[in-house]
Amino acid sequence: MEDMADPVPGIDYPRTFEEFDRFFPDEDACRRYLTRVRWRAGFSCRGCGCGDSPWVTARGYLHCRKCERETSITAGTVFERTRSPLKTWFLVMWLVTSQKHGASALGLQRVLGLSRYDTAWTWLHKLRRAMVRPGRERLSGRVEVDETYVGGTKVGGKRGRGAEKKEIVAIAVEIHSPKGFGRVRMRRVLDVSGESLVPFVCDLVQAGSEILTDGWRGYNALGDHGYTRTKTVLSDTADPAHVAMPGVHRIAALLKRWLLGTHQGGVSAKHLDDYLDEYTFRFNRRSSRARGLLFHRLMEQAATTGPTRYRDLVGGNHNG
Numbered sequence: 450m451e452d453m454a455d456p457v458p459g460i461d462y463p464r465t466f467e468e469f470d471r472f473f474p475d476e477d478a479c480r481r482y483l484t485r486v487r488w489r490a491g492f493s494c495r496g497c498g499c500g501d502s503p504w505v506t507a508r509g510y511l512h513c514r515k516c517e518r519e520t521s522i523t524a525g526t527v528f529e530r531t532r533s534p535l536k537t538w539f540l541v542m543w544l545v546t547s548q549k550h551g552a553s554a555l556g557l558q559r560v561l562g563l564s565r566y567d568t569a570w571t572w573l574h575k576l577r578r579a580m581v582r583p584g585r586e587r588l589s590g591r592v593e594v595d596e597t598y599v600g601g602t603k604v605g606g607k608r609g610r611g612a613e614k615k616e617i618v619a620i621a622v623e624i625h626s627p628k629g630f631g632r633v634r635m636r637r638v639l640d641v642s643g644e645s646l647v648p649f650v651c652d653l654v655q656a657g658s659e660i661l662t663d664g665w666r667g668y669n670a671l672g673d674h675g676y677t678r679t680k681t682v683l684s685d686t687a688d689p690a691h692v693a694m695p696g697v698h699r700i701a702a703l704l705k706r707w708l709l710g711t712h713q714g715g716v717s718a719k720h721l722d723d724y725l726d727e728y729t730f731r732f733n734r735r736s737s738r739a740r741g742l743l744f745h746r747l748m749e750q751a752a753t754t755g756p757t758r759y760r761d762l763v764g765g766n767h768n769g
């Protein structure tokens with residue numbers, strides 16, 4: 450629901466781990482695959498413009514048969530200047546995308562037998578940076594928007610007291626009729642003021658959409674930005690178990706379970722956005738029957754996402 454083109458299972462991507470093994474027996478196979486994904490429309494040499502298929506050198510370059518110019522296969526991708534084999538990267542991507550809840554750094558360290566936790570952590574974060582597709586469309590139609598609190602020691606609480614040590618995550622989800630959800634977007638916000646919440650909606654939801662919210666005043670200005678706001682005020686309903694925003698409520702519950710379960714709650718505030726991106730990537734592709742398709746989508750985005758410097762990852766510089 451989030452992507453265009455139609456890759457062919459078993460040909461464009463492996464469907465099972467057995468196929469994965471057959472797809473990627475060595476570095477050369479990995480380079481060819483990355484080349485195919487990166488230059489989907491066919492490679493053309495930037496030196497002479499010729500479209501003849503280049504040969505792949507042992508050092509990982511495409512060598513133009515006509516003008517001899519060499520083009521790095523990994524430069525400008527997540528794998529740029531990596532010291533690890535592509536095959537290891539691909540395996541990590543397979544583990545992240547083939548498991549329903551993804552992979553944790555600790556789990557990855559164990560499976561790959563890495564001596565350092567940091568290595569696994571860095572790989573996962575680099576891949577998370579590739580999970581947001583540049584230029585993705587904004588949500589549209591009927592969209593529920595609400596905030597939730599993540600992390601900290603206190604549970605529950607909405608807007609205000611008890612929330613001091615928690616991070617606030619704004620969530621928007623498309624509501625389908627008669628039931629079901631479409632795509633989701635989420636982002637950490639500093640507070641629940643209109644200055645934080647309205648830009649969240651403007652950045653991620655198309656103007657003209659109907660925004661469903663509760664009665665919170667932070668959303669009052671939405672009308673000035675071309676949205677129709679439909680308010681549901683919780684205190685108007687007699688049922689104490691009623692939730693005003695069932696879509697957001699459900700997603701927030703799943704998100705928290707994932708953070709606590711897969712990642713043992715060990716997510717610091719400055720890295721929270723990266724985890725939200727991974728969660729969103731998986732949620733918005735939940736209807737992909739073949740897990741291998743998710744691997745392919747991540748590969749497509751990894752092939753077009755520049756590398757993130759380690760210090761930006763550690764510092765939590767999300768847009769770095």
Ligand SMILES: [Zn+2]
Nearest residue numbers: 494497513516
């Ligand atoms: Zn050339």
